[in-house]
Structures are given as structure tokens and as C-alpha cells.
Amino acid sequence: MTTLGRTAARAHVERLDRVWREPRGVLGWLTTTDHKRIGLLYFVTALAFFAAGGVEALLMRTQLIGPDRELLGPDAYNAVMTMHGVTMIFLFVIPMSTAFGTYLVPLMIGARDMAFPRLNALGYWIFLASGLFLYAGLLVGEAPDAGWFNYVPLASKTYSPGLGIDFYALGLILNSIATTAAAANFIVTIFKLRAPGMSLNRMPLFCYAFLAVSFAIVFALPPLTTALIFLELDRQLGFSFYDIAAGGEPLMWQHLFWIFGHPEVYIIILPAFGIATSIIPTFVRRRMVAFPLVALAEILVAFIGFGVWVHHMFAVGLPQVTTIYFAAASLIIVIPSGIQLFAWITTILTGTPVFKTPLLFIVGFIVTFIMGGLTGIMFAAIPFDQQAHDTYFVVAHFHYVIFGAAVFPILGGIFYWFPKVTGRMYRERAGQVSFWLTFVGTMVTFFPMHVVGLLGMPRRNYTYGADRGWTGLNLTETIGSYLLGAGLLLIVANLAWSRFRGAPAGDDPFGGDTLEWTTTSPPPPYNYPVIPKVTSPYPAWDAEDREEDARRLAAGRQVLERGHETPATTVLDADYDETLEMPAASPWPPLLALALAAVVVMLLLGHWTTAVVFAGAALAVIAAWHWKEPEAA
Amino acid sequence: MTALDPHSDAARAITTLWWWMFAVACVVLAGALLLLGIAWLRRRSPGFPLIGKSEGLASGMVVTFGIVIPAVALIGLFTVANFVVADETDAPAASTPLTVEVVGNQWWWEVRYPGTPAVTANEIHIPTGTPVTIVATTDDVIHSFWVPQLNRKVDTIPGQRNRVLLEADEPGRYRGQCAEFCGAAHAEMGMYVYAEPPGEFRAWLNDMAAPARAPATPEQRRGRDVFLDNACAGCHTIRGTPARGVIGPDLTHLQSRATLAALTVPNDARHLSGWIRDPQHVKPGNRMPRLDLGDRQHDDVLAYLESLR
Numbered sequence: 001m002t003t004l005g006r007t008a009a010r011a012h013v014e015r016l017d018r019v020w021r022e023p024r025g026v027l028g029w030l031t032t033t034d035h036k037r038i039g040l041l042y043f044v045t046a047l048a049f050f051a052a053g054g055v056e057a058l059l060m061r062t063q064l065i066g067p068d069r070e071l072l073g074p075d076a077y078n079a080v081m082t083m084h085g086v087t088m089i090f091l092f093v094i095p096m097s098t099a100f101g102t103y104l105v106p107l108m109i110g111a112r113d114m115a116f117p118r119l120n121a122l123g124y125w126i127f128l129a130s131g132l133f134l135y136a137g138l139l140v141g142e143a144p145d146a147g148w149f150n151y152v153p154l155a156s157k158t159y160s161p162g163l164g165i166d167f168y169a170l171g172l173i174l175n176s177i178a179t180t181a182a183a184a185n186f187i188v189t190i191f192k193l194r195a196p197g198m199s200l201n202r203m204p205l206f207c208y209a210f211l212a213v214s215f216a217i218v219f220a221l222p223p224l225t226t227a228l229i230f231l232e233l234d235r236q237l238g239f240s241f242y243d244i245a246a247g248g249e250p251l252m253w254q255h256l257f258w259i260f261g262h263p264e265v266y267i268i269i270l271p272a273f274g275i276a277t278s279i280i281p282t283f284v285r286r287r288m289v290a291f292p293l294v295a296l297a298e299i300l301v302a303f304i305g306f307g308v309w310v311h312h313m314f315a316v317g318l319p320q321v322t323t324i325y326f327a328a329a330s331l332i333i334v335i336p337s338g339i340q341l342f343a344w345i346t347t348i349l350t351g352t353p354v355f356k357t358p359l360l361f362i363v364g365f366i367v368t369f370i371m372g373g374l375t376g377i378m379f380a381a382i383p384f385d386q387q388a389h390d391t392y393f394v395v396a397h398f399h400y401v402i403f404g405a406a407v408f409p410i411l412g413g414i415f416y417w418f419p420k421v422t423g424r425m426y427r428e429r430a431g432q433v434s435f436w437l438t439f440v441g442t443m444v445t446f447f448p449m450h451v452v453g454l455l456g457m458p459r460r461n462y463t464y465g466a467d468r469g470w471t472g473l474n475l476t477e478t479i480g481s482y483l484l485g486a487g488l489l490l491i492v493a494n495l496a497w498s499r500f501r502g503a504p505a506g507d508d509p510f511g512g513d514t515l516e517w518t519t520t521s522p523p524p525p526y527n528y529p530v531i532p533k534v535t536s537p538y539p540a541w542d543a544e545d546r547e548e549d550a551r552r553l554a555a556g557r558q559v560l561e562r563g564h565e566t567p568a569t570t571v572l573d574a575d576y577d578e579t580l581e582m583p584a585a586s587p588w589p590p591l592l593a594l595a596l597a598a599v600v601v602m603l604l605l606g607h608w609t610t611a612v613v614f615a616g617a618a619l620a621v622i623a624a625w626h627w628k629e630p631e632a633a
Numbered sequence: 634m635t636a637l638d639p640h641s642d643a644a645r646a647i648t649t650l651w652w653w654m655f656a657v658a659c660v661v662l663a664g665a666l667l668l669l670g671i672a673w674l675r676r677r678s679p680g681f682p683l684i685g686k687s688e689g690l691a692s693g694m695v696v697t698f699g700i701v702i703p704a705v706a707l708i709g710l711f712t713v714a715n716f717v718v719a720d721e722t723d724a725p726a727a728s729t730p731l732t733v734e735v736v737g738n739q740w741w742w743e744v745r746y747p748g749t750p751a752v753t754a755n756e757i758h759i760p761t762g763t764p765v766t767i768v769a770t771t772d773d774v775i776h777s778f779w780v781p782q783l784n785r786k787v788d789t790i791p792g793q794r795n796r797v798l799l800e801a802d803e804p805g806r807y808r809g810q811c812a813e814f815c816g817a818a819h820a821e822m823g824m825y826v827y828a829e830p831p832g833e834f835r836a837w838l839n840d841m842a843a844p845a846r847a848p849a850t851p852e853q854r855r856g857r858d859v860f861l862d863n864a865c866a867g868c869h870t871i872r873g874t875p876a877r878g879v880i881g882p883d884l885t886h887l888q889s890r891a892t893l894a895a896l897t898v899p900n901d902a903r904h905l906s907g908w909i910r911d912p913q914h915v916k917p918g919n920r921m922p923r924l925d926l927g928d929r930q931h932d933d934v935l936a937y938l939e940s941l942r
């Protein structure tokens with residue numbers, strides 16, 4: 001490029017820097033609407049809850065290290081067991097996926113922010129409030145203790161008279177609002193904000209995964225919220241939705257919970273699939289095999305996931321015609337998972353893989369996902385399900401799926417995008433060591449659980465007798481969990497050190513295939529100084545298009561620098577539609593979250609009038625939020 | 634109580650199904666590990682023998698291994714498991730020679746033999762070689778009735794009478810446990826199934842149906858009065874006395890049972906004494922309060938309970 005061109009480009013970049021600048025310091029973080037900063041907030045918060053959930057897991061494993069141990073009594077164990085489940089599902093995995101999506105989806109589609117930046121911030125602050133609310137229950141000694149799926153009548157006022165279950169129900173209602181807000185935002189962002197040229201068949205598979213997940217969330221969470229509202233009406237106002245003596249139906253809780261709960265499994269795992277399909281092409285130096293099949297499979301998994309919930313309820317005594325139908329659906333969902341699995345394996349097989357830390361985690365994920373998937377298939381064999389149901393065999397299965405198959409890609413993804421987010425490289429050797437520690441730790445912790453389950457150990461037992469033949473296996477599991485903990489600590493140490501001392505990474509240390517690798521590390525607030533040209537699903541590998549971007553910037557074409565501007569495009573073909581003016585920093589999202597949290601606290605304490613006052617405050621904030629819409633460009 | 638050591642046709646069918654599924658799963662996992670191993674060995678050479686660099690053949694591999702082969706295997710599994718094995722393990726549609734009612738309680742099992750006055754707790758006796766229908770219900774929250782060596786489990790749901798078939802091949806004692814999380818003492822809610830030759834079973838059932846023996850010694854008599862005058866009778870039934878409580882287990886034939894507190898401790902004088910003195914220490918969370926009887930009263934009531942054979 002000529003010197004003249006370079007000077008012109010620099011002028012545009014400086015103007016964009018000025019237009020997109022956010023307040024500094026704490027105030028900047030509080031009022032931010034930048035999807036990258038919100039993504040980082042999600043990341044750090046989810047990581048903190050991961051630590052809490054991890055400590056709870058180690059407490060349980062230490063209690064079960066040998067027979068008749070007395071570290072935790074039954075009440076403490078049940079509280080820790082419940083909080084572990086709730087934390088890992090609602091406060092770690094899903095927000096961590098949201099962290100990845102919030103940070104990366106706009107970058108990958110060449111947009112400058114999410115479609116609704118303030119809604120994005122609101123989602124984060126409500127999520128934070130829900131997490132703090134749930135842990136406030138633990139701190140005041142009123143933790144929920146009826147297990148994460150919280151069956152009635154155990155969770156009814158009669159059998160759980162404390163506030164624990166109310167913390168659970170109200171906390172999760174709040175959490176659902178946050179998750180739904182994020183999902184709606186992803187759907188609109190992915191449909192409308194893709195850079196011109198990124199038609200649906202050129203969209204990265206990562207974005208397909210988030211699109212599928214977001215639709216699943218929008219349909220899966222209302223049943224959960226409904227179930228929770230019924231529960232609170234029963235508990236606080238004496239309704240009887242679940243009370244059989246008054247004409248209610250306790251099984252309705254199970255249906256509503258699992259109509260949410262099984263899609264939830266795919267909500268947890270699909271973003272991980274998306275991460276895997278991002279990492280694999282980069283490190284094997286080839287395009288994904290069977291791209292359209294994989295895209296279709298991601299969407300099918302999310303869809304069929306809604307038709308399998310009764311396989312959590314095969315032992316409740318439903319008619320055979322019902323259970324057979326759900327067993328069949330549970331087997332059908334194996335097919336789209338099989339497609340993805342063999343697409344990954346074939347891509348690695350026919351490419352030239354470089355086994356660096358991110359790819360190692362993906363290979364570890366493939367192995368654990370196959371193992372968790374195979375035991376999952378077994379639960380569609382109804383008689384076997386009814387033998388293994390509610391034993392440690394199930395605990396083993398879903399930890400292979402949730403820890404092995406969802407968290408491993410998340411860990412791989414953290415290493416993969418760490419240079420992009422921080423501008424610095426992690427330590428490769430330490431990264432590989434941490435992979436082997438976590439992989440071996442996972443196997444040693446969770447594999448023996450299959451065996452101990454078949455030997456008859458029910459889940460959620462706070463203790464067991466020395467005569468049961470479970471001692472050696474439990475000891476092994478506990479040792480494995482310490483190994484796993486050490487591996488995770490090493491990852492944190494590696495990243496913490498590298499954040500400040502790591503070697504500069506440059507824009508594209510791995511030769512990545514998606515757009516985010518074409519901008520600086522870390523990306524500027526506006527992501528791209530020029531709206532990128534896209535002609536394939538692997539835009540970062542299209543050198544000519546990138547040269548065209550540089551020419552456009554020098555010429556000041558497609559720069560959109562008059563405000564917080566980003567182009568909107570048509571849903572299917574991503575033809576240019578209009579230029580959107582995005583909102584800038586705003587105080588209203590955290591304030592609205594605060595007001596909603598206050599409503600929930602008052603509902604918990606039964607101060608109905610005060611709750612109404614805070615609801616009024618929330619409405620006032622919403623009014624203020626909409627009082628002054630950003631002026632049209 | 635391992636599911637891998639079945640003692641009935643039903644449990645054997647499930648165990649066989651499991652070993653088949655396990656074998657196929659091992660083959661699939663080994664195949665996948667082999668492919669990943671090859672990928673590592675050939676990491677510097679693009680393409681793959683037979684496939685070469687053809688995208689079409691690579692997609693074909695995905696279709697073959699990801700769709701065609703799993704579809705065939707899954708249809709096979711579905712048919713065998715959910716029709717053949719399911720039939721083998723289902724509760725029979727018609728009534729069986731014997732029906733036993735098992736009621737889940739926080740945190741023990743009540744066992745009734747309909748048509749007889751017999752009531753006991755945490756120990757189910759059945760005749761060998763006879764199909765027995767267990768009707769599982771609950772008095773409070775959801776529990777799950779599970780004796781893995783004899784058959785699959787079934788939950789106890791409020792308002793439902795769920796059924797499961799037990800048919801033991803040979804005499805023996807088979808352990809069971811509550812499998813659905815039911816609160817504080819969920820881990821200490823076990824039960825035994827005793828399979829006995831039919832003659833022995835009938836004798837046992839006759840004994841169980843009889844009311845309690847009258848106290849024979851002055852100590853036992855005082856013990857009965859302590860039992861009736863204190864909180865004991867409010868929760869426990871002893872047939873043949875005014876004690877009619879229904880919160881805790883029927884104690885009419887307490888000494889016929891091998892354990893106390895749903896398999897938490899053995900049923901002997903020392904453990905029974907410890908249980909009466911401090912039930913919360915033995916089984917935290919259970920419904921029995923500490924009674925703080927005097928030493929004399931304690932010894933008397935212990936003597937009376939020891940006489941309930």
C-alpha cells in the first residue's frame with residue numbers, strides 16, 4: 001500500500017477510536033455495552049462460580065474418600081451436592097458458553113457489536129445477580145438441598161420448610177431471564193448483523209451452534225420458569241399445583257423440569273461442538289469435512305433434544321407406549337451426534353494435525369464424548385435404564401458428557417482464543433501438561449463411577465458402609481478429582497502468568513480460519529476498521545478479500561465512522577440492508593438488574609408491598625432506558 | 634447388591650443386555666481410538682489411503698460411520714432391549730400368586746401382605762420360584778424401590794401404585810436400597826429381600842400375622858408400660874397392644890428382623906440400646922426423637938423390645 005493510503009487508513013482508524021471510546025475505570029465496566037468487555041465479564045464471573053462449584057465437588061469427593069466418613073453430615077452434603085449441580089449448570093457452563101458467544105459471534109460474522117448491546121449488558125448483570133442471590137442462600141445457611149432437579153414433594157413446604165428451595169426457585173427465575181435475553185440477542189445478531197456476503201452457507205459452524213442453542217433456550221426455559229413459578233405459588237401462597245392431596249400432580253414438576261432439562265443438555269454441549277468445529281480446521285490445516293451435514297446436525301440435535309425428556313423418567317411408572325416412544329427418540333438423536341463426531345475425526349484424519357494445546361483438548365473431548373455418548377445410548381434400553389437409573393453409572397455418564405464433552409472444548413477454546421483476547425501467548429508446554437493432568441484426572445475420577453454404579457451405589461448418598469465393596473473405587477475417584485483439580489489450577493496459573501508476561505501473540509498466531517483472526521489482538525472496540533468482505537466460510541484464509549479490506553480502508557469505503565455504526569443484512573443471503581446506529585455506554589442495564597434483584601429478594605422474604613415498589617422502580621428504569629433512543633444516523 | 638450378579642430371570646436378562654452393549658461399546662471406542670491413533674501417526678501427510686484427498690469420499694465416510702452403521706445398530710438395540718428384554722422384566726399384566734405392598738417412608742420401608750394382618754419393615758420375605766408382584770407406594774416423598782439382583786427399579790410416586798416383578802431362583806438374602814433422593818437419610822434407607830422355600834415362607838408369614846407376645850417377666854411388663862406411656866406408642870404399632878402409631882415401623886415382631894433403622898445397624902441388644910438412647914447419632918436426620926428415658930426405664934423397655942419375637 002502506498003504511504004498516502006497508509007496515512008488515509010490511519011486517519012479513519014483514529015476517528016473510529018474516538019467514536020467508540022468508552023468511559024475508563026470501574027464506571028466504564030459498569031456501563032459498558034461493548035460485547036467484548038461483556039464477554040470478559042461473563043468469563044471472569046463464570047470462572048469464579050466454576051471455582052466455587054469445584055470446591056463443592058472436592059468437598060463431596062473428600063467426604064466419600066472412604067466409608068463412614070464424617071467431614072460432611074447429611075444436611076451439609078445435600079446442600080453442597082445441590083449447589084454443585086446448580087452452580088455448574090446455571091452459573092458456570094451456560095454463562096461460560098455465553099462468554100464465548102458474546103465475545104466471538106460478532107467478531108466471527110464481521111459485526112461491530114451484538115444486535116442489542118444494552119440488552120447484552122442487562123443479561124450479564126441479571127446473571128450476576130442470580131448467582132450472588134443463590135450463594136447468599138448458602139452464606140446465610142439456607143442453601144437448597146433437594147438436588148438440582150429438586151423433585152416435589154421433597155421440595156414442597158412440608159418436606160423442605162426452610163428458605164433454601166425459595167432461593168433456588170427465585171434465583172433460577174432470575175437466571176432464566178438473563179439466559180433468554182442473551183439467546184434472543186444471539187438470534188437477531190446472527191440473522192441480521194452478518195457482514196455483507198456472509199450468506200448462511202458461509203457462516204462459521206460456531207455461529208450455527210449458537211443459533212441452534214439460542215432457539216433451544218428460547219423454547220426450553222419457559223417450561224422451567226413455569227415450573228418454578230408454580231413451586232413458589234405452592235410454597236408461599238398455599239397453591240397446590242404439585243400437591244396430590246389437593247388435586248395437584250407431583251409428576252408435573254418432573255415433566256416440566258425435564259422438558260427444559262433435556263434440551264438443556266444440548267444447550268450445554270452445542271456451544272462446545274461449535275468450539276470444536278472452530279479449533280479443528282485451524283490446527284489440521286484443512287476445511288471441515290461435510291460442512292453442510294455438520295450444520296444440519298447441529299440444528300437437528302437442538303430440535304430432537306425436545307423430544308426425549310421422558311428418558312429421565314423411565315422409572316416413574318408411565319405407560320409403556322409412552323416410554324417406548326421416548327426411547328426411540330433418544331436413539332434417533334444419536335445420529336446427528338454421530339455425524340458430527342465422524343466429521344471431526346475424518347477432518348483430523350485427512351488433514352495434517354498439529355497437536356498443540358487447543359487441539360489436544362478437542363481430541364480429549366472426542367474421546368470422552370464417545371464414551372459418554374455410548375453410555376447415553378444404553379439409557380434408551382429401557383430395562384437397563386431402570387437398572388442403572390439414579391446410580392453412579394448415571395453420574396459417570398453425565399460427567400463424561402458435561403465435563404468431558406462440554407468443558408474440555410471450553411478449556412481448549414480458552415487456550416485457542418487467549419492470544420486473540422489478550423494479545424499474548426500462553427505457555428505451550430505448561431498447556432500440554434495441564435491437558436494431560438485434566439484428561440487423566442477426568443478418567444480416574446469418572447470412569448470408576450460406572451463400575452461402582454453397577455455394583456449398586458445410588459447417587460446422592462452422603463456416606464456408605466465399609467461392607468458394600470465400594471471403598472477402593474471411591475478412593476480412586478477422589479484421587480482422580482484431586483488430579484483434575486491440579487490440572488485446572490495449572491491452567492489458571494498458566495493463563496494468569498501469560499496474561500502479563502506472555503510473549504506478544506500477533507494478530508493470528510495459529511493461522512485461524514474465521515474473521516476474528518484478521519483483526520488486531522485484542523480487537524479494537526469497533527472490531528474491524530472496515531466492514532470485511534466475505535466470500536467463503538473460511539474468510540481469514542481468503543488473502544485476496546483481506547487485501548480488498550485494506551484497499552477499502554485506505555479509500556474510506558465501508559468504514560462507517562459517523563457513529564456506532566454497523567451494517568444490517570438480509571437473513572439468508574446477507575445482502576446489505578441498512579446501516580444501524582448502535583447505542584453507546586449506558587447506566588440503565590445494571591440499574592434494571594439491581595431493581596429486579598431487589599424484587600426477588602423481597603419476594604423471598606414475603607414483603608409483597610416492597611416487592612411491588614421495586615417492580616415499579618424497574619418499570620421506571622425501563623422508561624428511562626427508552627426515553628432517549630439514540631438518534632437515527 | 635450388584636446388578637452384575639443376577640438371581641432371577643429378569644435381572645439376568647438385563648445383565649446379559651448390559652454385557653452385549655458393553656462389548657459393542659468397546660468395539661466402537663476401540664475403532665475411534667484407532668482412527669485417532671492413525672491420525673497422529675499420519676499427522677504430516679494430508680489425505681488418507683483409499684479416500685485420498687477427495688472431499689466426496691471423506692463425506693461418504695462420515696455418512697457411513699455417522700449415519701448408516703449407527704442406524705442399523707440402534708434399530709437392533711431398540712428391538713432387543715425394549716421388546717424382548719422389556720417383556721422378560723415387566724410386571725405381569727395378570728395378578729401373581731403373591732402380592733406384597735411396600736410403602737416408602739422417610740427413611741424406611743413398610744411391608745404389608747394383603748389379605749393377612751402381617752406388617753413388617755425393611756425386610757421382605759418371598760417364596761422362591763414364585764412370581765411376586767411388589768406394589769410400591771409412598772406415604773410422603775418420592776422414593777425408588779430397587780433390588781438390583783432381582784429386577785429393575787420402580788419409583789414410589791404419590792397417588793400411584795407402581796408395580797415390579799420379583800421372582801428369585803434360589804433361597805438367599807438380596808439387598809435393596811432407596812434409589813431416588815429423598816432427603817437427609819436417603820443413604821440409610823436399605824432393605825433386604827429374603828427368598829425362602831415356599832414352606833418356610835408360609836411359616837414365616839403365619840408368625841408375622843400373629844399379634845405380639847405378651848410380656849413374660851416383670852421387667853418386660855414394666856417395659857411394655859414404659860412403651861405405652863411414653864412417646865413410643867405415638868409412632869409405632871405393636872399389634873395386640875394399644876400402641877397404634879403409624880409414623881415409624883411396626884414393632885410387633887421386631888426381633889424377627891436382622892437390622893435396625895433400615896439396615897443402618899445390626900439388630901442386637903447393644904445397638905438397640907444405642908438406638909433408643911440417641912437415634913440421631915446412629916442415623917442423622919431420622920424421625921425418631923431422643924426420649925431421655927431413665928436408666929431403669931431404658932433397661933425395661935429394652936427387655937420388652939427384645940422379647941418381641
